[in-house]
Amino acid sequence: MNLQSSANEPAIELVGIDKKFGTVHANKNINLSVGKGSIHGIIGENGAGKSTLMSILYGFYHADEGEIRIQGRPVTIRDSQAAIAAGIGMVHQHFMLVENFTVLENVMLGAEGGQLLAKGVAGARKELKRLETDYGLDVDPDALIEELPVGNQQRVEILKALYRGADILILDEPTGVLTPAEADHLFRILQVLRDQGKTIILITHKLREIMAITDTVSVMRRGEMVATRKTAETTVTELAELMVGRRVLLRVEKGDANPGPVLLSVKNLTVKDGRGVTMVDDVSFDVRAGEIVGIAGVAGNGQSELLEALAGIRKPVSGEILIDGKPVGAADPAALRQLGLAHIPEDRHHMGLVLKFEEYENSILGYHHDPRYGRGSMLDLDAVRKSAEEQIEKYDIRPPNARLKTANFSGGNQQKIVVAREIERDPKMLLVGQPTRGVDIGAIEFIHRRIIEMRGAGKAVLLVSVELDEIRSLSDRILVMFAGKVVGEKTSDADEQTLGLMMAGIAA
């Protein structure tokens, strides 16, 4: 029914939008029409131009050419103020909230209703109440943002847009920070909003979300809008191909595991976090040569701390870690590297890379004592750059420039820099944390294949990921963590529902 009406009256139309940044052609002649009261998905890899297009819609950038029409009328969007006036609301990927303000203050910011706050407060409270009853957006107006869970913070962002009278709501990668349950809740809210006549544009790189919630979908690739489909008439495979421009294997093919001797062994490990809370509680398991052990769980159930303890970054409170049967003493990442343990950390920005460094500098982080890279305290920069260039070639890191600042690579390519650095050292054991978080689909396939290759070469791989699909498609054995404990072990053919229940701590 929504598709019918959408065909007739578009809420928003983009005609021939074109935008260049220097030599980069970010948006090429984009045409898009989104029907009123529908949910439209925009999907594309990182750097495909989705964010630029949305920034143009929200007045952060101005298109070099083209026209924007809202409810049939051409509009000029000079700044965010104009976008708000045109009825466009945006929920940014990184929330634009003041954390030590209350919900009410955040909602009122920029729309206070007068020089003095007292005048607007009563009206704002009433309006929030109305939005709560109309759309099921319940948030305590007097709660501080920093004390709210992420899902509720996002609801505040939606409330902000609606409070300003938005009819068109743009959500940029809204589920990146949400737990599966929070994401489901968000989707229910979006459906209610649609049914009440709001138009929603959902930007994502997660195909599953597109299929689950959108009415229509457009695919962007390298600055162009390559296709628009009705969601009901397309498939995940078709969309993935359109995004990447070639056939993609969504499920990695791998042969049977050939497990060898135990390389990494964890016995009764207990780890506390900085606040003294027990995050890993008496955990024991083995990882054998030639197998991938996946650790599944909802974020925050101790996986991060476990990984950090194994990598020698966090000191365990009790228990033992054995490498090749020998207990590892004090936490010391350098010593562990010597023993053949490589670590792809969960958060490449905080732990894996120095974003201000050039690529070649990052390509030897933690391995700078390797005699190949110089003698004594001197670095042989030519050798370092040469090895960096080899890695760039082998891992297809783009742009292929070892002298480029790391911050200027896309997320997928940054991750490839880390993967290349750790794998090329030919370790015996590999710890992998969230290998494809914020990575586009083409790079995901590449990284997955590398991890499988490590397994084929007889390495012990421990994989921690919150993406259940990833865990299921890569792992030979799956351990599920809940509240710091390993609550069960399954093989990779375990179905999603069983694992989901275990992750929620309901069944073992």
Place this chain on the structure above:
Amino acid sequence: MEYFDTFVSILGSAIRLSIPLLFTALAGLFSERAGIFDIGLEGKMLASAFAAACAAYWTGNAWAGLGAGIFVSIIFSMLHGFASITNRGNQIVSGVALNFIAAGLTIVLGTAWFNQGGRTGQVPPEGRFSGIVLPGAEMMRDVPIIGPLYANVISGNNILTYIAFLMVPLSWWVLYRTRFGLRLRAVGENPGAVDTAGVSVVWLRYRALIVTGFLAGFAGTYLSIAQSAAFINNMSAGKGYIALAALIFAKWKPVPVMFACLLFGFLDAFANFMQGKSIPMIGEVPVQIFQALPYILTCVLLAGFIGVARPPKAGGVAYTKER
């Protein structure tokens, strides 16, 4: 009774010494809550003290002195804004540069204009802010306890002192009860939130710096034509930094700022009082020990005795629209 008189006299002195700190710390409050670190408070105070002394000397009018002090302080604040907001320069570097400019320029101009080694001419009495005796002060004087407090501590101060204390609730009201204050606090925490709400980050921060310049102008004016009768070389003597410490100590909140400044003022007054006096059992203690007290206290307090002082989150960072 003698002890009480001494106490009253120290208290009165504490009030007088805390006023420049209070103006300056409130000035810093507006700037830092808007996300602009202001290490240049010292320079603003010094430059406005000089300007106020010059104007008051030439016109013989204290209010003209105040106007000049405020004007120059706002100019300095705008330079800071131009460097750190418009050109996204480093706020600390810009602030330190302004401190140097103020220190150098006041000496050069002062020497050129007055030929007294950096001093300005003696400001005539009508060019100064002098004490105001509040009604009933003489009558109250004989009432025990309250009398001396009223007559010597509350009454008899100059108008700027009263303005300083009025500025405290006023600052609170502006920050927490007005649209400007809400936006100002927001821009210091997350300028992105302000920008996406359709409010100009740049203009908002400039307005905050105008307020900062305005308040710091009072502080300088107070130094040269209320507390003294001329500008003297480097007469701010680090008060801008102490005010900054008071601001951090008070966790960037107006009312605690007042108490922090009063505490630092009291320590200063106490140090003056202890000059040349001997302490029972210990004997005469070098005055430097007492003079160092405010600084030692600052270090101790900032090193953790006040709990976590969480500065405005976006402080020190120039705002760039992200893609």
